[in-house]
Amino acid sequence: MSTPILELRNVRASYGSIEVLHGVNLTVGRGEVVALLGPNGAGKSTLIKVASGILRPSAGQLMIAGRDATGASANALARAGLCTIPEGRGIFPNLTVRENLLMATYSGHKLSDIEHSTYARFPRLAERRSQLAGTMSGGEQQMLSLARALATDPVILLLDELSMGLAPLIVSELYQQVAAIAAEGVSVLVVEQFARTVLGVADKAVVLAHGKVQAFGKASEIGEDVLASAYLGS
Amino acid sequence: MQELLTFTIIGLSTGAIYAVVASGLVVTYTTSGIFNLAHGATGMLAAFTYWQLRFDWDLPAPLALFITLFILCPLFGLLTERIVMRGLQGTTEVVRLSVTVALFAFMIGLANTVWPSDGSRQAFLKFFEGNTIHVGGINVSWHKVITFGCAIIVAIVLRLLLFRTRMGVAMRAVVDDRSLTELNGGRPNRVAMFAWALSAMLAGLAGILLAGEQQLNIEPLVLLVINAYAAAIIGGLKSLPRTFAGAAVLGLLDAYYLQFSDNSWFPQSFMGFGLSGIRASIPTIVLFVALLVRPQSRLRAGTVRFREENKIPSWKTAVLGAVSLIVVVVGISGMLTRSNTLFLLNGFTLAIVALSLVPLTGYAGQMSLAPLTFAGLGAVAMSKLPGDGNLLSLLAAITIVAIVGAAVALPAIRLSGIYLALSTAAFAVLVTKLIFNQRQTFMSGNISVPILDIPFIDINSPRGRLILSATAFSLLGLGVIAIRRSRLGRRLIALKDSPVAAATLGMNLTQTKLAAFAISAGIAACAGALAGDKVSPQQYDFTQSLPIVLLAVVGGVGTVGGALFGGLLLGGNAVLANAVPSLKNITKIMPGLTGITLGRNPSGATSQISEKFRPLLNRWGIISFSALGGVGIWALDASRIISHWAFFIGGVFWFLAVMPNLIAIVDGTSQRRWWASAIALTGLAVSLGVDWDQAVDSTGKRLLSLILLVAIFGVGTQRVAENAPRIHHSSPDLLGLDVALSPDELDNVERELGVTI
Ligand SMILES: Nc1ncnc2c1ncn2[C@@H]1O[C@H](COP(=O)(O)OP(=O)(O)O)[C@@H](O)[C@H]1O
Ligand SMILES: [Mg+2]
Numbered sequence: 001m002s003t004p005i006l007e008l009r010n011v012r013a014s015y016g017s018i019e020v021l022h023g024v025n026l027t028v029g030r031g032e033v034v035a036l037l038g039p040n041g042a043g044k045s046t047l048i049k050v051a052s053g054i055l056r057p058s059a060g061q062l063m064i065a066g067r068d069a070t071g072a073s074a075n076a077l078a079r080a081g082l083c084t085i086p087e088g089r090g091i092f093p094n095l096t097v098r099e100n101l102l103m104a105t106y107s108g109h110k111l112s113d114i115e116h117s118t119y120a121r122f123p124r125l126a127e128r129r130s131q132l133a134g135t136m137s138g139g140e141q142q143m144l145s146l147a148r149a150l151a152t153d154p155v156i157l158l159l160d161e162l163s164m165g166l167a168p169l170i171v172s173e174l175y176q177q178v179a180a181i182a183a184e185g186v187s188v189l190v191v192e193q194f195a196r197t198v199l200g201v202a203d204k205a206v207v208l209a210h211g212k213v214q215a216f217g218k219a220s221e222i223g224e225d226v227l228a229s230a231y232l233g234s
Numbered sequence: 235m236q237e238l239l240t241f242t243i244i245g246l247s248t249g250a251i252y253a254v255v256a257s258g259l260v261v262t263y264t265t266s267g268i269f270n271l272a273h274g275a276t277g278m279l280a281a282f283t284y285w286q287l288r289f290d291w292d293l294p295a296p297l298a299l300f301i302t303l304f305i306l307c308p309l310f311g312l313l314t315e316r317i318v319m320r321g322l323q324g325t326t327e328v329v330r331l332s333v334t335v336a337l338f339a340f341m342i343g344l345a346n347t348v349w350p351s352d353g354s355r356q357a358f359l360k361f362f363e364g365n366t367i368h369v370g371g372i373n374v375s376w377h378k379v380i381t382f383g384c385a386i387i388v389a390i391v392l393r394l395l396l397f398r399t400r401m402g403v404a405m406r407a408v409v410d411d412r413s414l415t416e417l418n419g420g421r422p423n424r425v426a427m428f429a430w431a432l433s434a435m436l437a438g439l440a441g442i443l444l445a446g447e448q449q450l451n452i453e454p455l456v457l458l459v460i461n462a463y464a465a466a467i468i469g470g471l472k473s474l475p476r477t478f479a480g481a482a483v484l485g486l487l488d489a490y491y492l493q494f495s496d497n498s499w500f501p502q503s504f505m506g507f508g509l510s511g512i513r514a515s516i517p518t519i520v521l522f523v524a525l526l527v528r529p530q531s532r533l534r535a536g537t538v539r540f541r542e543e544n545k546i547p548s549w550k551t552a553v554l555g556a557v558s559l560i561v562v563v564v565g566i567s568g569m570l571t572r573s574n575t576l577f578l579l580n581g582f583t584l585a586i587v588a589l590s591l592v593p594l595t596g597y598a599g600q601m602s603l604a605p606l607t608f609a610g611l612g613a614v615a616m617s618k619l620p621g622d623g624n625l626l627s628l629l630a631a632i633t634i635v636a637i638v639g640a641a642v643a644l645p646a647i648r649l650s651g652i653y654l655a656l657s658t659a660a661f662a663v664l665v666t667k668l669i670f671n672q673r674q675t676f677m678s679g680n681i682s683v684p685i686l687d688i689p690f691i692d693i694n695s696p697r698g699r700l701i702l703s704a705t706a707f708s709l710l711g712l713g714v715i716a717i718r719r720s721r722l723g724r725r726l727i728a729l730k731d732s733p734v735a736a737a738t739l740g741m742n743l744t745q746t747k748l749a750a751f752a753i754s755a756g757i758a759a760c761a762g763a764l765a766g767d768k769v770s771p772q773q774y775d776f777t778q779s780l781p782i783v784l785l786a787v788v789g790g791v792g793t794v795g796g797a798l799f800g801g802l803l804l805g806g807n808a809v810l811a812n813a814v815p816s817l818k819n820i821t822k823i824m825p826g827l828t829g830i831t832l833g834r835n836p837s838g839a840t841s842q843i844s845e846k847f848r849p850l851l852n853r854w855g856i857i858s859f860s861a862l863g864g865v866g867i868w869a870l871d872a873s874r875i876i877s878h879w880a881f882f883i884g885g886v887f888w889f890l891a892v893m894p895n896l897i898a899i900v901d902g903t904s905q906r907r908w909w910a911s912a913i914a915l916t917g918l919a920v921s922l923g924v925d926w927d928q929a930v931d932s933t934g935k936r937l938l939s940l941i942l943l944v945a946i947f948g949v950g951t952q953r954v955a956e957n958a959p960r961i962h963h964s965s966p967d968l969l970g971l972d973v974a975l976s977p978d979e980l981d982n983v984e985r986e987l988g989v990t991i
Contacts, residue, residue, distance in 0.1 A: 054413050078419035086417060092410040099403045106400075106419030148418070 003066035005030050005187045006051060006156055011060035013043075013050050020046045022211045023060065028156070033178075033188040035202035035219060037195050043211040044191045045087045048160045051189065052084040053077040064156070079106060083154035087161050087191075090145030093134025097125055100133050100144055107152035118147040121177070139170040146177055149186075157181060159190040163197055175201055195222075240372050241489040247378040249485025250385035251440050251447075253478045255462035256469065257392055258436030263471045265405045265429040268319055268330050269652040271780075272337035274462070276434050277441025278455040279341050280307055281358070282349050284442045285450055289356045303438050311434030315427045326730075327651040328601050332787040335780050338456075345452050360446040381443045388436065389478055395432075396474075405429055457777075461517035463656060467524045471652075480524070487516050511667035518667070522660040525653055526645055547793075552715045555795070556708035558861070563704035565868050567697045569878045575696040581805020582703035583761050588786035588797035589707065590757035592714050595783075596792035597723060598750040599730030601655035603779055604662035605758045610774025611635045611665070612759025613683045614675050623684030623766075631763045632756045639755020640748045647747050650733070662776040670771035685766035699766050706764055710757055711794040717753065726750055849897050856900060860893045870922065879926035883940045887921040891948030898955035910955035917947025 004027040013021040020043045028034045038044050049055035050062060053074035062070045069077065078084070091100050101114050119126035122143045128136060133144055142162060149157050159178065163171040179201050182188050192198040199205060205222045207215040215222060259273050270276075280302055287298035318337060322330050349355075360377035367374055396402035407415045408422045415422050440462075441455060448454055461484065468480025491513050547555075567575065587605045594600050612635045621627035646657040670676050685694055686702060693702050717723050725746045728736040737743055762774070772778075785804045790796025850856055867888060871881035892914050899907045899914070921943055930936050 052417060054416065073421075074413065074416035075419050075421050078417055084417045086414060090414060090417070092407045092414065094410050095403060095407060099397075099406075102400055102403050103407050103415070103418045103420065 002030060004028055004063075005032075005065055006189065007061075007063040008047070008051065009061040009063065011047075011050055011057045011062065013046055013055055013057045015046075019058070020211050021050070021057075024208070024211070024213055026206055026213065026216075028187050028189050030187055031182075031185045032204060033182045033190065033202045035195075035198045035205040036189060036191045036208060037198075037205055037222075038193070038208035038214075040193060042208045044193075044208055045160055046211075047208065048084065048086070048158050048189070048191060052082060052086075052158055054086075075106075079108070081107075081155035082158070083107075083149045083152060083156070084158040085145045085149060085160065085162065087164070089138070089141045090148070091133045091141050093132065095133060096130050097133055097136075097144060098129045101147070101151075104148040104152055107148075107154070109152050114147075114151040117151040118144075121150060122147060138166055139174075142166060142170070142174055146174060149181060150177065153184070154186060157186050157188045157190075159188065161191055161193060163192065163194065171197055236371050237493065239369075241493045242486065243369065243372070243374055243378065244492075245486035245489030246482060247381045247485070248447075248488055249482040250381045251444050251481075252462040252465045252484050253385045253481035254388050254436050254440040254443070256465035256477045256481055257388060257474055258433040258440070259462070259466045260469060260471055260474060260477055261392075261405075261429050261436070262433040263466075264409050266315075266319060266426050267409075268322065268334065269471070269656075270337075270433070271331065271334040272341060273433065273437050274441075274456045275338045275341040275345075276307075276310065277437035277439075277444070278452060279310075279345055279441070280434075280438030281441035281445035281450060281455060282345055284438075285356075285358050285445065286349075289358065295361070299442070302442070303435055307434040307438040308431035311431035312427050314434070315430035319430065320423065320426070326599060327655075328595055328599065328791065329787060331601055331652065331655055332784050335784045336788075339781055339784060342452060342456065351451070355450065358445045358450040377443075377446050381447075384439060384443060385478070385481075388439070389474070392474055401425065401428055453777075461521075464517045464521035464524055467521060467528070467653070467656065470528070480520075484517055484520055487520065488513065491516060511671055515664055515667045518660045518663045522657060522664070525649060525657045525660070528649070528653065546718055547715055549715075549719075552712055552794075554857075556712050559708050559798075560701070560705055562864075564701055566882075567700050569871065569881070570697075572696055575700050577805055578802075579696060579700045579703055581802040582700065582707055583765070583801075584782055584785075584804050585798045585801025586703065586707050586710060586761035586764075587758050587782050588789070588791075588800045589710055589714060589794060590754045590761070591783065591786045591791050592794060592797050593717055593723075593726060593757075594750045594754035595786070596790075596796070597718060597726035597730065598747065600747065600750060601651070601658070601783075602751075602754065603655055603659040603783055604665075604776070605754070605782055606774045606779040607662040607665045607776070608635055608639060608755040608758035609762035610670060610769075610771065611638060611755075612762030613765050613769050613774070614670075614681070614762075615759065616763035616765075617681045617683045622687065624687045628686060628760075628763055632759045635759035635762075636752040636756035640752040642755075643748055643751035647744050659776060662779060666771065666775055670774065676771045680768050680770050682768045683763065683765040686764055693766075699764075702766075703764060706760060707798065710760060711798070714757070714794055722746070722749060847894060850893070853897065856896050860888075860896065863888050863892070867922065876922055877925065877927050879936060880922050880924065883924075883926060883936065883943070884918065884922040886940060887918060887943055887947070891917055891944045891951065895948070895951045895955050898952070902955055906954050910951045913947055913954060914951040917943055917951070920947075 006026075006028040008024055008026045011021055011024045012019060024043075024047060026034075026036075026047070036044050036047065046055065050057050053062075053069070053072055053076070056071055060070075061068055062072075064077070064080075064082065074084075084090075092103065095103070098115070101118060102111055104114050105111050115129075119129075122140075124140060125144060125147065128140065133141060136144070146162075149159075157178075162174050162178070166174070175197065178188065178190065182201065190198055190202065195205075199219045199222070202219040205215075205217065205219045206213055207222065255273065255277065259270060262273075263269050283306055284298055284302040287293045287301055288295055293301075314337070318333060322333060360375060361380050362376040365376040367376065367379060394402075396406065404415060404420045404425050405428070407418075407420065408425050412422050415425070444455060462481065465477050465481035465484055468483070469475075469477030495513065563578075567578075570578065587609050590605050590608065591602065594602055612631050615631035615634050616623065616627060619627040619630055621630075642658075642661055646654055646661075649657055675681075685699070691698075693699055717726075725736070725741055726749075728739075728741060729743065729746050729750070733743060736746075762769070781804055782800070785800035786797055787800075789798070789800030789803065791800075850860070864885065867876075867881060867884050870876045870884075871878060876884070895910065895914060899910050902910065921940075924930075926936050926939075930939060
């Protein structure tokens with residue numbers, strides 16, 4: 001097997017003196033889509049923070065493309081091709097749509113290219129280019145945050161609860177876009193609390209509960225019983 | 235008509251300067267959330283630098299301007315961000331504001347040191363001095379035209395920068411969501427450095443333009459720039475266009491007032507009060523009004539965990555501390571020279587003022603920049619009240635000022651954070667300019683506050699007043715601790731920790747805030763009312779309040795000990811400056827320097843020190859031994875076996891180097907404790923044995939020796955003793971958490987808990 005694009009080795013992470021991740025191992029292979037499942041408070045978002053460089057692990061290693069990236073700053077990782085859409089809305093509410101796209105140019109792409117690709121995929125955003133992003137609907141906001149992932153062709157994409165607070169129809173539309181990104185060969189680590197929305201897109205799934213990996217395997221093999229026991233804590 | 239035009243032009247050009255200053259404030263506030271009180275001082279420093287290059291070293295104006303504005307100012311901004319401001323994430327607004335106060339104090343000290351004011355300094359010329367152009371029938375200096383042009387250029391450049399460039403957009407993005415900016419690949423630290431550099435340039439530009447109009451003096455330059463705060467507040471600390479409009483209004487108001495107040499029909503007094511201070515107060519009044527009509531700021535939701543932490547002292551600690559403070563002061567007051575007594579007295583007075591900030595700022599998290607103003611009001615009340623200083627008039631003075639404090643807070647009650655702090659600053663400036671300069675308050679500049687008249691005790695000497703003020707501090711300190719331990723105290727803390735949660739639980743925020751302000755004003759009033767001497771309004775000036783606020787925060791504004799530490803440090807600073815003239819310049823910048831380190835230790839210095847003493851508290855044997863040691867050293871002095879200096883140095887050594895290590899020595903289980911004792915005793919012997927008066931010739935060297943002694947022997951003892959294995963005698967509920975229990979200790983715990991496992 002070739003070196004995984006993203007690998008967490010025995011990662012521990014804590015907020016202050018409270019440890020949230022207690023030694024997590026996880027790999028995302030090249031071109032793979034890995035779903036990270038788990039109940040509320042399991043530590044999924046914390047794991048994404050560690051993987052994106054926002055939170056420094058208290059122990060363990062973060063490997064990216066086989067190289068040790070523990071302690072690298074989030075902005076350096078971002079410019080190296082790691083695209084993260086954090087929990088909540090991954091946009092700047094007080095900047096206009098266009099200015100939000102301008103922020104995406106730190107990836108090294110030209111603003112005109114980013115705008116072009118975004119407006120082609122989401123014509124609704126084109127109409128709203130000078131509107132403050134925070135005043136758009138939740139779905140539009142999430143399109144805008146996905147647009148960054150789509151337009152900057154990242155090496156790895158980390159997604160945290162894309163579906164939060166959105167109507168099911170919009171969620172499935174957004175996941176079609178995720179599938180499109182994955183089809184281009186981008187490795188994706190996607191967090192979802194609701195397993196069914198994502199298992200269709202994913203190759204592999206990891207179930208996290210209480211800061212530990214409880215189950216790991218092909219997406220199709222993660223059965224209801226595994227999920228139920230992880231979610232219900234039995 | 236022509237006159238009106240003249241004054242309009244004058245007003246607009248003043249407004250232009252305010253606009254440039256205020257926009258710099260807005261730039262840093264929006265990008266880093268820090269309201270930079272030192273912004274004006276930056277401009278002042280830039281003006282002096284420009285003067286140095288241009289008029290003292292005779293560089294051509296464009297070169298001098300380029301070096302100042304495009305090299306030194308940005309560099310200064312970069313360093314400020316990198317060294318001072320970056321460490322402030324996750325601290326409270328109080329700490330952040332205090333750090334800028336520190337910077338302010340530092341820069342004024344620096345300017346005073348580098349450019350001491352003497353009459354011989356060359357004049358600061360306007361740009362193209364003497365040249366004027368003719369506008370609508372009047373002559374306008376080129377300098378004014380240039381000022382005006384600069385403001386317009388700044389407006390345009392800022393607009394383009396913030397909305398058209400990626401750096402500008404990133405500056406706004408950081409405000410929105412810092413970590414998302416990083417996830418996009420932006421570098422928030424760089425963005426912040428850029429913002430601070432830009433802001434310093436704007437301050438510098440304004441300072442240079444202003445110096446051309448006003449000449450080069452530190453105070454007016456700093457304070458005039460403070461006026462620009464009003465413009466920034468009108469702009470909501472956010473909108474640049476509204477900031478510029480506010481600046482123009484301010485400039486025009488000032489100019490028109492100047493014009494109209496010259497007329498004979500203009501009233502010179504109102505109900506017996508002189509109105510001469512009005513003009514200088516216009517910006518402050520505007521600031522006050524702008525603050526009051528500001529839309530309600532949203533309550534901060536959720537609890538925020540700040541990095542500052544303070545423990546509630548137990549009654550045992552509090553009473554022990556109060557009693558030992560009084561005993562120590564009574565003990566040493568006999569051996570002080572008159573001038574040192576007065577300095578220490580001053581230190582305690584300042585400590586009481588700092589104490590007034592503990593319930594308000596430390597507990598309730600409400601920043602006040604006007605503690606001395608209330609002290610001044612207390613002094614005035616005490617001297618005006620009948621009774622010639624008896625206890626009743628003291629109580630009356632405190633009550634009156636407490637009511638004033640609550641009344642002042644009432645309109646400002648919906649404000650919080652920086653806005654509240656600025657409104658207290660505005661109040662302080664207004665009181666100084668409009669009330670303390672009246673015949674009815676300070677007469678011709680001096681009033682004498684009667685000495686407190688306590689039955690059967692005569693305190694009519696500096697020593698008596700010193701003991702009185704130490705006692706007053708102890709009693710007030712106990713009162714503050716009583717408040718902290720009461721229901722009200724918990725409400726104050728709730729106000730700081732989470733206003734939203736407090737409100738949803740049905741707590742009356744307004745009442746709690748008013749109580750905090752009234753208590754604080756009352757305590758500060760004590761400091762003034764107990765002055766017992768002639769006092770002048772300058773003592774209670776707004777700018778004098780700033781170092782107190784600063785040092786209270788440095789000492790640790792959440793604790794009574796912090797207030798004492800802060801007050802004495804400020805007083806001690808004056809002693810040092812007096813005793814060692816060569817250190818005078820350092821003492822000028824000292825308060826600033828200490829404050830700048832706040833970012834590293836936001837709980838203040840005393841909390842760190844007291845952590846060392848905390849374990850002592852449950853050990854009566856060791857406490858008695860410590861006290862005995864202190865008394866012994868005092869007895870050596872009283873019986874003239876050792877000199878006062880040896881007493882002082884030995885006493886401090888005992889307190890700082892021996893006492894904190896006693897537990898480790900007593901509990902040590904190995905040979906090392908004998909070594910530790912030997913080191914401590916050697917240090918003590920040196921401190922007490924050297925004939926300091928003869929062997930060392932200056933106060934400065936003696937103090938330096940003291941520091942070295944404590945550093946070498948204190949740390950030495952600690953290193954040796956700490957590493958020894960030992961039995962922990964601290965309270966059983968702490969054990970086992972950070973230290974693993976040894977079998978000995980398990981036995982010990984079982985004995986203490988009365989259980990057998
Ligand atoms: N900023 C934080 N400070 C302290 N604790 C946090 C913070 N963020 C999350 N936690 C705690 O860490 C645990 C895991 O949270 P999170 O990673 O957000 O879970 P998930 O995304 O799986 O719902 C939770 O118990 C949560 O309370
Ligand atoms: Mg989450």
